[in-house]
Amino acid sequence: MSESDLTIDEMHAEEVCVVAVSGRIDSANAGDVKRRLTDLLASGEKALLVDMSNLLYLTSAGFRALLMATDEAEQRSAWFALCGMQATVRDLFEMGGLADVFTIFDSRREAVASRA
Amino acid sequence: MLDLELRVANEVAHMRTIRVALDRFGHEHQLPAEVLMSLQVAVDEVVSNVIKYAWTSGGTHEVLLRVGLRSDHVEVEIVDDGVPFDPRDPPPPRAVGLKAGGSPIGGRGLRLVHRLMDEVDYARLGNQNRLRLRKNIVKSVQGGVPS
Numbered sequence: 001m002s003e004s005d006l007t008i009d010e011m012h013a014e015e016v017c018v019v020a021v022s023g024r025i026d027s028a029n030a031g032d033v034k035r036r037l038t039d040l041l042a043s044g045e046k047a048l049l050v051d052m053s054n055l056l057y058l059t060s061a062g063f064r065a066l067l068m069a070t071d072e073a074e075q076r077s078a079w080f081a082l083c084g085m086q087a088t089v090r091d092l093f094e095m096g097g098l099a100d101v102f103t104i105f106d107s108r109r110e111a112v113a114s115r116a
Numbered sequence: 117m118l119d120l121e122l123r124v125a126n127e128v129a130h131m132r133t134i135r136v137a138l139d140r141f142g143h144e145h146q147l148p149a150e151v152l153m154s155l156q157v158a159v160d161e162v163v164s165n166v167i168k169y170a171w172t173s174g175g176t177h178e179v180l181l182r183v184g185l186r187s188d189h190v191e192v193e194i195v196d197d198g199v200p201f202d203p204r205d206p207p208p209p210r211a212v213g214l215k216a217g218g219s220p221i222g223g224r225g226l227r228l229v230h231r232l233m234d235e236v237d238y239a240r241l242g243n244q245n246r247l248r249l250r251k252n253i254v255k256s257v258q259g260g261v262p263s
Contacts, residue, residue, distance in 0.1 A: 005132075024156070026160045027131045027163075027164035028128065028131040029132075059157045059160040059161055059225075060160075060161050060228055061160065092228070095232065096224045096227065096228045096231075097224055097227070
């Protein structure tokens with residue numbers, strides 16, 4: 001497991017704003033994730049996709065941040081989805097009983113194509 | 117059991133200190149990635165709950181974390197002198213979502229700890245909560261944990 005903390009990068013793929021989270025999301029940095037996602041929604045983004053391809057794990061603080069972003073997206077009538085989970089990350093969603101709570105795609109390509 | 121002992125004040129900012137120390141422990145002992153990840157997720161949940169809820173009147177307090185490696189498992193002990201809290205029986209999950217009221221995670225954090233750990237034990241000793249987590253190290257077909 002690398003020493004890396006968390007990095008958050010954003011880019012646009014067609015009309016979707018892709019937020020790539022790398023490293024780990026835990027109680028020390030989940031607030032940064034929540035803030036970045038809610039700021040993007042507040043700035044008018046109508047489709048947010050969180051790409052977890054390079055995420056090692058997330059703790060319940062991370063789940064909480066994603067749930068709050070989901071709620072914010074719903075209030076703003078925006079689309080919000082997750083993609084690219086590694087098997088270990090997907091296992092955490094399933095263990096937490098949260099796999100059905102989010103819109104989840106296997107890949108970024110599939111997620112963006114679903115908006116076409 | 118004393119391979120790592122860490123004392124941190126009850127501030128969320130110290131969660132990073134714990135993460136870094138656990139990573140170092142994992143690397144030094146060449147723990148399998150899955151074991152280290154499970155420990156990170158469980159310890160983050162437990163200690164952040166202690167920091168948030170253990171001291172209702174505020175003030176500066178200390179959380180003690182002890183981690184020990186045994187031949188086939190890792191043991192973690194978390195000690196605080198906050199209000200009694202027994203996490204052995206997690207509350208039934210509530211509906212997820214802010215509209216459900218209360219915590220958006222619906223009590224799932226503690227369930228996650230139980231799913232990730234092989235044992236979750238608790239004792240109230242004097243004015244202290246002592247939570248013990250055990251994670252078994254499952255050896256691979258190739259001969260297990262590198263040494």
